[in-house]
Amino acid sequence: MKNFGSSILNQKEIAIGYREMTISWPQSLEAPLPGQFLTVKVTENPAPLLRRPFALSGFDREKNTASLIYQLRGPATRLMATLEINSSIEVLSPLGNNFTLPEKDETPLLVAGGIGLGPVLYLARELDKNGFSPRLVVGGRTESFLPDLSNLKNGSIHYCSDDGSAGFRGTAVDYLKSLDWKELPSARLYSCGPQGMLNACHNLALEKNIPSEVSMEQMMACGVGACMGCAIEVIGPEQYARVCKEGPVFDSRRIKWT
Numbered sequence: 211m212k213n214f215g216s217s218i219l220n221q222k223e224i225a226i227g228y229r230e231m232t233i234s235w236p237q238s239l240e241a242p243l244p245g246q247f248l249t250v251k252v253t254e255n256p257a258p259l260l261r262r263p264f265a266l267s268g269f270d271r272e273k274n275t276a277s278l279i280y281q282l283r284g285p286a287t288r289l290m291a292t293l294e295i296n297s298s299i300e301v302l303s304p305l306g307n308n309f310t311l312p313e314k315d316e317t318p319l320l321v322a323g324g325i326g327l328g329p330v331l332y333l334a335r336e337l338d339k340n341g342f343s344p345r346l347v348v349g350g351r352t353e354s355f356l357p358d359l360s361n362l363k364n365g366s367i368h369y370c371s372d373d374g375s376a377g378f379r380g381t382a383v384d385y386l387k388s389l390d391w392k393e394l395p396s397a398r399l400y401s402c403g404p405q406g407m408l409n410a411c412h413n414l415a416l417e418k419n420i421p422s423e424v425s426m427e428q429m430m431a432c433g434v435g436a437c438m439g440c441a442i443e444v445i446g447p448e449q450y451a452r453v454c455k456e457g458p459v460f461d462s463r464r465i466k467w468t
């Protein structure tokens with residue numbers, strides 16, 4: 211983990227309200243793994259005060275670049291969207307844990323919704339590169355909220371929209387339920403997105419008796435395990451876990467879903 215000054219190398223809109231930013235990464239710093247995140251101090255000015263956490267959506271060791279996909283929400287993300295190529299931001303990364311890789315004979319099913327796209331896309335691309343055939347399911351309200359992603363080599367991308375304007379009509383979990391599960395004898399589920407979607411993925415994993423990991427997105431203050439501001443309730447003697455330190459990726463059976 212390192213705090214470093216990073217240059218913005220590229221940024222573009224990929225869907226309504228969503229942008230992808232590519233930043234420089236120190237050559238000497240370890241590569242972030244899918245699921246890990248960074249925190250950004252967007253400006254030297256006092257506001258916005260807190261660093262903002264974003265999952266990594268890609269990494270290129272040859273070019274020493276990393277990318278993130280963010281939704282325009284409030285002051286920090288609105289400011290990020292105005293930053294020009296070659297301007298600098300302060301980054302702390304890699305933070306948190308990462309997704310567990312599947313076994314060789316498992317079929318990875320990946321589910322992304324909203325701001326959960328970044329980490330799931332990174333995992334999908336890494337699995338694809340390493341000979342797995344991930345099925346990436348991307349859900350959104352309507353076509354304009356769904357990014358046009360470059361296809362995977364071995365895996366596949368499936369779009370779902372609530373209004374049926376793109377791909378399957380219904381949620382990403384509805385889509386998974388519609389699959390022929392006899393064709394998926396040893397599936398492993400990975401998901402990141404709104405809490406309701408994660409809970410539905412967890413319930414599906416229980417129903418199908420398959421392993422399932424969720425990446426949680428909790429409001430954060432310090433981002434490095436010092437303040438307990440991001441604690442969530444978990445099952446077990448420890449009762450609470452910090453999303454920034456023990457997470458953000460959890461076995462979905464460990465979470466106390468409310």
Ligand SMILES: Cc1cc2nc3c(=O)[nH]c(=O)nc-3n(C[C@H](O)[C@H](O)[C@H](O)COP(=O)(O)OP(=O)(O)OC[C@H]3O[C@@H](n4cnc5c(N)ncnc54)[C@H](O)[C@@H]3O)c2cc1C
Nearest residue numbers: 262263264265279280281284285286287325328427428429
């Ligand atoms: C581990 C982790 C990974 C994340 N990865 C991404 C990512 O890849 N892409 C992305 O767009 N966002 C991601 N987020 C959320 C991101 O940090 C917030 O959207 C961002 O901080 C908003 O800052 P802001 O100043 O623009 O808006 P703020 O004014 O800070 O927030 C605007 C609204 O966004 C919501 N919000 C803010 N922070 C969070 C949060 N952590 N989780 C859920 N809702 C929140 C709240 O409803 C808030 O009122 C991640 C959060 C965590 C904890």
Ligand code: FES
Nearest residue numbers: 431433437438454
């Ligand atoms: S944000 Fe401070 S402990 Fe996680």
